[in-house]
Amino acid sequence: xxxxxxxxxxxxxxxxxxxxxxxxxxxxxxxxxxxxxxxxxxxxxxxxxxxxxxxxxxxxxxxxxxxxxxxxxxxxxxxxxxxxxxxxxxxxxxxxxxxxxxxxxxxxxxxxx
Amino acid sequence: xxxxxxxxxxxxxxxxxxxxxxxxxxxxxxxxxxxxxxxxxxxxxxxxxxxxxxxxxxxxxxxxxxxxxxxxxxxxxxxxxxxxxxxxxxxxxxxxxxxxxxxxxxxxxxxxxxxx
Numbered sequence: 719x720x721x722x723x724x725x726x727x728x729x730x731x732x733x734x735x736x737x738x739x740x741x742x743x744x745x746x747x748x749x750x751x752x753x754x755x756x757x758x759x760x761x762x763x764x765x766x767x768x769x770x771x772x773x774x775x776x777x778x779x780x781x782x783x784x785x786x787x788x789x790x791x792x793x794x795x796x797x798x799x800x801x802x803x804x805x806x807x808x809x810x811x812x813x814x815x816x817x818x819x820x821x822x823x824x825x826x827x828x829x830x831x
Numbered sequence: 832x833x834x835x836x837x838x839x840x841x842x843x844x845x846x847x848x849x850x851x852x853x854x855x856x857x858x859x860x861x862x863x864x865x866x867x868x869x870x871x872x873x874x875x876x877x878x879x880x881x882x883x884x885x886x887x888x889x890x891x892x893x894x895x896x897x898x899x900x901x902x903x904x905x906x907x908x909x910x911x912x913x914x915x916x917x918x919x920x921x922x923x924x925x926x927x928x929x930x931x932x933x934x935x936x937x938x939x940x941x942x943x944x945x946x947x
Contacts, residue, residue, distance in 0.1 A: 727871070750932045761834070762922070762938040769933050808874065814931040818864070818887060823873030 720745040722811050724822035731799050732830050739794040739825050741809030751792040752810040752819070753783055762808070768792065779803070801831045833857065835939035837923050843945045844913055852908045852942045856925030863906050864936065865898055868920040880906065913946045
């Protein structure tokens with residue numbers, strides 16, 4: 719069965735610091751990869767996604783993620799975080815022929831002003 | 832347009848009672864998902880509906896949990912004989928069909944269930 723691991727439960731950064739959140743997945747076939755974000759008091763929403771092609775994908779608000787197939791990883795990055803990036807971030811994966819999504823446990827990011 | 836809606840937003844119930852949680856997906860979205868979000872546990876897949884196909888119930892944690900989707904639209908998640916460990920936020924999401932799993936899920940605000 720597919721699974722997703724997010725290694726950091728809570729990350730605390732100061733504004734302007736760089737961010738990298740780890741995500742590793744376990745799945746035997748071709749996958750689609752996603753990062754979702756949940757800002758305080760808001761719904762989960764899509765941040766970015768990878769289906770195929772360039773393994774470096776860019777999303778909203780300056781976030782990017784890199785798919786490294788050999789490492790089964792899809793880490794999320796942002797060069798300079800802002801206080802408004804404080805949120806919970808979820809990595810997710812599904813397979814080509816499998817229409818259900820599996821999520822990681824989430825990483826809570828706190829950015830100090 | 833209207834997003835995914837869920838009701839009630841909060842539900843407090845006594846242990847042993849049954850509860851029903853409702854999800855109204857985005858119009859035209861044929862796929863509907865239920866997840867459970869427990870504190871520090873992330874999102875746990877419960878059940879998936881796609882059109883008129885038989886639902887994927889592989890994530891339901893026990894036979895106290897059931898869900899149905901009427902008319903391919905509104906879905907109800909029922910928990911019978913609630914237990915304290917059922918306390919969590921129950922999230923619903925919907926999506927349009929896409930080849931090779933290339934779809935985006937749209938989430939509702941969730942129902943926070945507290946079992947006392």
